[in-house]
Amino acid sequence: MNGTRRINTGFKTGLAFSILLIAMGLAGCSTSGSGSGIPLPPTAPRTVAESQSDRDHAKLVAAFGGEVRAPSAHQLLNDIITRLVQASDRPSETFQVTILNSPVVNAFALPSGRIYVTRGLLALANDTSEIAAVLSHEIAHVTLRHASQRNELQARSSLITRVTENVLNNAAEAAVVRDQSRMTLASFSRSQELEADQAGVKVLARAGFDPFGAPRLLTALGRSANSSDTGRTSGGDIGSSHPATSERISQAVQAARRANAPGIGEADRARYLATIDGLAYGDDPVDGVVRGRTFIHARLGVAFVAPVGFTLENTSQAVLGASADGGRRLLFDAAETPNGQSLEEVLRSTWKDTIEPGSMETSTINGLPVATALSRGKEWHFRLSAVRIGTTTYRLIVAAKVGSGDLDGMFRQMLASVRHVQPDEARSVQPLHLKIVTAQNGETSETLAARMPASERPLERFILLNGLDRSGPLKAGESYKIVGD
Known part of the structure; x- marks a missing residue:
């Protein structure tokens, strides 16, 4: 890239x-x-x-x-x-x-x-x-x-x-x-x-x-x-x-x-x-966190929401996402831009393949300047965007295999979710921690998992963290791991 x-x-x-x-x-x-x-x-x-x-x-x-x-x-x-x-x-x-x-x-x-x-x-x-x-x-x-x-x-x-x-x-x-x-x-x-x-x-x-x-x-x-x-x-x-x-x-x-x-x-x-x-x-808020389909980076002051059915991966180079079948993908990263470079120029200089003639557009979303474009390959189509927040320019790229669905609708819905995170919200993003709790008589995996509201799919996470079988009972007096603030 x-x-x-x-x-x-x-x-x-x-x-x-x-x-x-x-x-x-x-x-x-x-x-x-x-x-x-x-x-x-x-x-x-x-x-x-x-x-x-x-x-x-x-x-x-x-x-x-x-x-x-x-x-x-x-x-x-x-x-x-x-x-x-x-x-x-x-x-x-x-x-x-x-x-x-x-x-x-x-x-x-x-x-x-x-x-x-x-x-x-x-x-x-x-x-x-x-x-x-x-x-x-x-x-x-x-x-x-x-x-x-x-x-x-x-x-x-x-x-x-x-x-x-x-x-x-x-x-x-x-x-x-x-x-x-x-x-x-x-x-x-x-x-x-x-x-x-x-x-x-x-x-x-x-x-x-x-x-x-x-x-x-x-x-x-x-x-x-x-x-x-x-x-x-x-x-x-x-x-x-x-x-x-x-x-x-x-x-x-x-x-x-x-x-x-x-x-x-x-x-x-x-x-x-x-x-x-x-x-x-889980993720360190200092470096951005994934909460379900939402990515929020408190320090950089940016957030977005992925489409339904996507899983996000917060990597050192970018935030990557993919649908369960792999037919739809996304990338969100920061672009190194010379002073004064327009958003249109950012897309042209950072995208290697051909951008469809006449597809470049500029607009404003959530008060942020945005440039968008389209690129078509033999098997994949791509919707490209560059968004400027302060002095930083971010790229959002959404890809879909040909014939796999409404790429344009998915792209515009996701682009509309990109926003600037205000300081009060940034300070509210707190890390999660492991907590060791003791099971009481009658407690089940479901009841302990219910104490993990900040986690995605808490029951699955609780079972995985504790090496349990889904149908297995808990032992009263035994210690278990849960995730909380």
Whole structure:
């Protein structure tokens, strides 16, 4: 998307971020001051590799919206890592863990021994053994030296770059390239992921944790990836670059059975839930938030509403949206515009394909100057717009496959929702947090989910967060996670 700049909107996922991970020699996988952990000896001299590691660390932290300052959570993760490393075949290895400020369900490691866990993943786990399973898996990637085997991924990053550059601009080509690159990455990492799973479960059991925490967490990951409620935050990375979750679960269960009998090993659900009580959940309002079909960016002072049936994804480059069948898509981003450049010129300079002659129009919507245009491709049609709020120009692009519906009506309805957010409304946008509550006699998933009015599809979210079956009863006196202000 030449001529555009990042809207700085929050979640750091998708293909653009994949390039960053590949370039840095990512050793781990997707399952989101400096990170605390087992420190390097203070007298150790700094090397070129360590300096590069620090630069890579800074890039990752910045790309994921910063680091979460949660001392109790850091302490728990450090305690877990200490036990895991001591139980591993390489007890002299050193690791540092950082909690990333992202709602994405994600964890990965760099060859340097830096491990990253997103707050989105912390929210999904339900006990200490489950998060220990993630850390053990990532430690295995490092100790098995998987990063050194992934060098060829660098050469493939050009494919992913092409996908990023062609979002909505050439949808058919982008889809083909995306599928090809994902298949290549998946086939390359398949054996490594399964190997790290097996090694991770062994170390998990040796360290005294419940080895069945691994298949439980993998089950939660599978549900998260398949959930329409969380699809925008998972970004597809798990499914695109790793073996099928069902296969990983099956093999993890077998490994857990070989390691220990069910019920043997520490899970420590109480400590874990107490640790994540109050943890920020979902999008950070500083970087824009998605609330159902509404996107609102308090700092930039802009908001819009997506059409019915769309799911929004708040990425580092733009807000993306798509209908369930993929036949309709949208993009909302900020354009880098020279002083004095008209809105018509913005559309002409930032759109690569042909704009239909005579389709360019200017108008005012919600008191904001707007330019709109039409572009027709062989399989997709596009409605383009540039909207100016203060000194910032935003692009709204809506695409539809030929014959898939009323593109013009959908576009105009959405464009009419773009508005300037006033300071009072901006201040009212507050982050969501996890809350740990105790179920009382007679309480059900429905009654606890009803205490989550700020969440989209609260019952589905409650079931997913707590790893429950929809028909399963709650246990009186048991602690559960809900989401609130």
